[in-house]
Amino acid sequence: MLAAQRRDLLLERLRVDGRLVAKDLAAELGVSEDSVRRDLRELAAAGLCQRVYGGALPVSPAIADHAGRERVEPASKERVAAVAARLVAPGSTAIIDGGTTALAVVRALPLDLAATVVTHSPTVAAALVDHRDVEVFLLGGRLFKHSLVTCGAAAVEAAQSVTADVFLLGVTGVHHQAGLTTGDADEAAMKRALSRRAADTYVLASAEKVGAASRFAVLPLDDVTGLVTDADPDVPAMRELLAAGVQVVA
Numbered sequence: 001m002l003a004a005q006r007r008d009l010l011l012e013r014l015r016v017d018g019r020l021v022a023k024d025l026a027a028e029l030g031v032s033e034d035s036v037r038r039d040l041r042e043l044a045a046a047g048l049c050q051r052v053y054g055g056a057l058p059v060s061p062a063i064a065d066h067a068g069r070e071r072v073e074p075a076s077k078e079r080v081a082a083v084a085a086r087l088v089a090p091g092s093t094a095i096i097d098g099g100t101t102a103l104a105v106v107r108a109l110p111l112d113l114a115a116t117v118v119t120h121s122p123t124v125a126a127a128l129v130d131h132r133d134v135e136v137f138l139l140g141g142r143l144f145k146h147s148l149v150t151c152g153a154a155a156v157e158a159a160q161s162v163t164a165d166v167f168l169l170g171v172t173g174v175h176h177q178a179g180l181t182t183g184d185a186d187e188a189a190m191k192r193a194l195s196r197r198a199a200d201t202y203v204l205a206s207a208e209k210v211g212a213a214s215r216f217a218v219l220p221l222d223d224v225t226g227l228v229t230d231a232d233p234d235v236p237a238m239r240e241l242l243a244a245g246v247q248v249v250a
Contacts, residue, residue, distance in 0.1 A: 044056065060173045097119070115133075150190075162197045202224065
């Protein structure tokens with residue numbers, strides 16, 4: 001089998017199985033593990049998979065910039081947002097992450113809601129202007145233009161003064177082994193800092209993020225209260241998450 005044919009096969013297996021194990025593939029194809037790892041490196045360099053220890057996982061489509069992510073599964077994000085909005089109780093303090101799913105959550109909040117929202121996303125803050133009884137605190141810092149959120153030391157320091165009831169966390173990948181991931185190291189650190197300031201953390205994950213992974217770990221699954229997703233519970237990635245004890249909010 002030619003190398004190009006082998007890489008096509010790997011991509012098809014990744015699509016069907018949701019993961020690749022280098023050792024198993026090498027034995028099946030009668031090639032060395034080094035050959036399979038080389039194939040995976042080339043596929044990862046082309047943005048077609050996310051390498052992990054021992055193999056590879058599907059790469060998340062949510063690593064595109066903010067404008068690009070707005071075109072990815074908008075209906076799925078709206079379904080997730082409708083459920084997540086109910087987690088912001090009247091009178092509570094909620095930290096709302098940045099990103100397109102978080103923005104959909106804000107749009108799903110009742111206009112008469114009385115609550116406090118803390119965010120490091122200027123777009124989320126601006127979307128709350130018409131919510132007359134929502135007090136908005138915008139955390140300052142370096143603007144990460146890819147995701148339109150503030151990150152870095154100043155933003156993390158600003159987060160230390162916050163105490164919240166709930167954090168609605170956006171990520172680009174949710175996987176039973178890789179945990180919660182995103183595409184930027186500083187953004188991952190900011191998400192961890194925000195999670196530490198809330199009593200409960202819920203992950204917002206439209207269907208395309210489930211079973212996928214990105215480069216930087218945010219949190220292990222055990223560190224969050226629940227997962228808000230519209231992914232089919234019968235797909236393999238969801239079955240693995242449920243078997244791992246992840247609580248799904250519907």
